[in-house]
């Protein structure tokens with residue numbers, strides 16, 4: 647069905663552009679009586695078709711300045727431009743070095759909802775600052791806090807709690823105090839880092855208690871720390887303490903839970919928790935030093951603000 651007429655090919659490829667003047671009702675464009683300031687329906691249609699024009703036809707990502715175009719007007723993002731060997735991917739003509747200033751300007755006039763709208767964000771942002779907001783949006787989904795395996799699950803807190811319970815078989819406890827036993831039959835196998843996760847629910851929130859072995863410099867140690875299942879600002883409203891010991895000796899740690907926005911590894915590598923030297927851990931375990939048997943007690947509280 648090749649018509650050989652590139653002008654009409656063009657019209658078919660971009661029907662929404664040629665249809666624009668008809669679908670735009672001037673009576674709807676301004677509605678001063680509406681206090682909620684809804685966008686008129688036709689404006690939403692216009693905005694979404696313009697929004698589609700801003701998707702790079704090659705990588706399908708949203709385009710940001712400089713937006714490039716071929717001499718026939720096909721657009722391309724600046725990341726894809728060096729990869730197409732100076733040929734327009736749409737019409738195969740030479741690409742040259744033409745910027746599409748009109749589209750760049752149109753983009754700056756667009757206001758778009760945050761992409762985490764379905765997670766509860768009601769924010770609407772100018773095209774060029776939307777990306778920046780989304781990187782920091784408090785509604786953006788969290789990564790699965792489970793350590794020790796590459797888990798790619800993301801979601802909001804309630805869905806992650808269900809995921810930890812169902813898919814990682816994580817121990818769930820309710821209450822703000824805990825008394826937890828960690829037993830490992832061969833404590834010298836520090837290389838095979840053992841990690842354990844327990845989830846606590848209290849104050850209507852969820853907390854992850856991590857316990858694991860790792861190498862601190864050349865010495866094998868154990869670390870226990872708490873992470874808050876929520877944003878950083880909210881994590882600061884809580885405090886926690888951990889204790890481990892036996893026969894009159896005791897190690898204590900008091901800290902502030904870190905948000906699960908901070909990766910498990912980041913928290914561990916900043917030593918932000920109770921660190922137990924292996925010798926001490928074996929001493930606390932009693933017995934014949936063949937088995938790691940630690941009892942960690944702790945408490946979570948809400949800071950009085």
Ligand SMILES: [Zn+2]
Pocket residue numbers: 702703704705706707722723724725726727
């Ligand atoms: Zn691209």
Ligand SMILES: [Zn+2]
Pocket residue numbers: 716717718719720734735736737738739
């Ligand atoms: Zn082209």
Ligand SMILES: [Zn+2]
Pocket residue numbers: 760761762763767768769779780783784785
């Ligand atoms: Zn947002």
Ligand SMILES: [Zn+2]
Pocket residue numbers: 790791792797798799809813814
């Ligand atoms: Zn997971």
